[in-house]
Amino acid sequence: MSLMARITEGKSYHWWSRMAAMTGKELLQLGRDTVLVCAVLYLFTLDVLMAGGVKMDLNQGAVVVHDSDHSMASRELIYRFQPPYFKLSGEILNEKEGIQLLDQGEALVVLDIPPKFQHDLLQGKPAAVQVQVDASNTVLGSLAASYSSQIIGQYGFDAALQRMGLTGESLETVPMLDDRHRVWYNPNQKDAWFMSISELLTVITILAMMLPAAAAVREKERGTIEQLLVSPLTPMQILLPKVISMTLVILLGTALSVGLILHGVFDVPMKGSLPLFFLVTALYTFAMSGLGLFVSTMSRNLAQAAMLVIMIMMPIILLSGAWTPPEAMPEVIRQAMYFSPLYYYIEMAYGILLKGAGLAVLWDSLLGLTMLGSVVFLFGVWRFKRQFG
């Protein structure tokens, strides 16, 4: 072996052993901060668990009734307001009481049935039923409105068919659409599947930025960065171990969360390839750590870094489509979504875990994340090297 080759071999050996030592140091440092370790563990397990327990659909909305008819027909209509969507929580005697209950948030819907309701119905005269909905929360309000009009509409339809003598067998002779729907990927519409995955992705996003940023800023704040700079380490050997160790921690946490919570508790189907999911997660974590490094170059202490992380994280989450789907966004914002790494990651994570999609379908998102991620990561590295090179 020539001398040159031996020197380069020695060099590359040193390069790797330094990297390993630094990565070990970062992991050790993280491991000794018990509070931090507990917080990370909490985020990956209990937090995802709690998020999965939350339901987005209308559940037992309180309905109060102002029934001025007190007939068979009105009672039958009232009793159609049943769980899961509604629950009857009493009757009121006048309209004022209804407004009061709505004001206090005790009732979501006030159902007002006019006098002579049954009489009109039997006579074939149109009867008007009034529904007052608390729309101060628009999500709840519009769901409550939609479900109540479905209930009342169906009741009216049934009443009409009955009046025409069209029930049971004879319904087969009426031209009608039978509304059948199949819901894919989540046939029972379990909110837990969506919510727990969504929360896990958010946790990964927060940690992928916060941990490397904190690891770098801490050295700056305590002055230990000076020690590293006078050591034989290159800037790459200082920053890469930080990124690698934090990525490792996040991947471990993700594995824990996927195995214990998503699979163990919520039975998320995991239709696609798990190795692909972890590969994508690693890629995403790397991309986001670039942003973390960028933050660490911008700030002098952790307080500043924390604020900056929040500032950068908000638009990334917002533009990801996690809360608002792309189609509901204005055109300009829809274009901006291509600049959020989380947008691609969410697409792939749901695609792999719920839809069982593979590379054949997801290649464009993977390409997008790789390109955007490389740019972001290299930008972070460039800033870091410029500051400490």
Add this chain to the structure above:
Amino acid sequence: MNINRVKALAFKEWREILRDRLFFSLAFVVPISMMFVFGYGIKMDVENIPFAILDQDRSAMSRDYLHLFIDSRYFDYQGDVEHEKEIDNLIADSKIRFAIIVPPKFQETLLSGRPIAVQSLIDGTFPFRTSTSKGYVAAINNAFNTQLLTAYVTQRMGITPEQATALVSPIKIEIRYLYNQEIKSIWSIAPAMMMFILLMTPPFLTALGVVREKENGSIYNIYSSTVTRGEFLVGKLFPYVVISSINVVILWLMAIFVFSAPFKGDPLFFFIASVIYVTCTTGIGLLVSLFAKTQISAMMITVVVTIVPAVLYSGLLVPIASMDEASQFEAHLFPAMYYTDIALGSFLKGVGMEQLWTRVAALLLYTVILWVASYNLFHKRVKA
């Protein structure tokens, strides 16, 4: 408690915040930009749902029926497909959220007076949007059914279309949306955002402010001084409460003037309730700072104890009433829920002390507990 010492401490803290330019500006910039981003970004209205059509009948009637979907502002027509297989891929790739399949002999069956099943395939990845889409599809199908039945009844009973209409849809439904007649989601989101931002930012500022002293050792100056525990806590946190109260006013004005949310309640009541709320959330930061030894762990704990309840247990995205009992109980343990009621009540419902006093009392109680707990946990003696 010596007022002069408190003043001196508050002044020192204020100076320190002021001199850290980035921190100081972020203390205001972060809440403002969060308000902008969320205010313009979160849309809970489900509209423009992309969908595709598989028309296996291609008759005049099926086209009429499908046009009900194409013309609806809730749906965004993406085109026709030839096979069911194509639908699979389009949904898997999120190009469409649902597809509607009209079976062969659609027109023939209906004209001969028999019912027929129409199938829709809906992407279930986002359950909230799934149920809303299902509602829209059901509404369109009902409308078409009413048309069909009216035509059928007109023909069979030999009556005028008007009579038939009255016969087929005997109940008129009048829906009144109270407090937000046009169901503008920004009207609900802007006040809820105040809750969210004022829950998250004050603890962040506070926790980092206190732990910073611990981490770089300047807290020993306090330990060895004549300042008492109470004086230290009050003096240290006063500037943060002031900053957050200024943010209350800024966000409030933004909600009204930038997002044109109506404010119907009593401004004085709302301001006082908001100051109590930020004092409470500052207290959360204080409590966190007593447990954390390093700024990074302070940050992480703050994220854990604020973001989760702010998003999940506040009524921002998920209505409290819709939760199961365990989650409802947890929601009552966090202050966010009470302030959401106060904010929505003050902005949209125009209610005040009379209806909301229980919520204010809950916040006050919460604040007192947090501050008393912090007072008892804070020691001037270092643990051995």
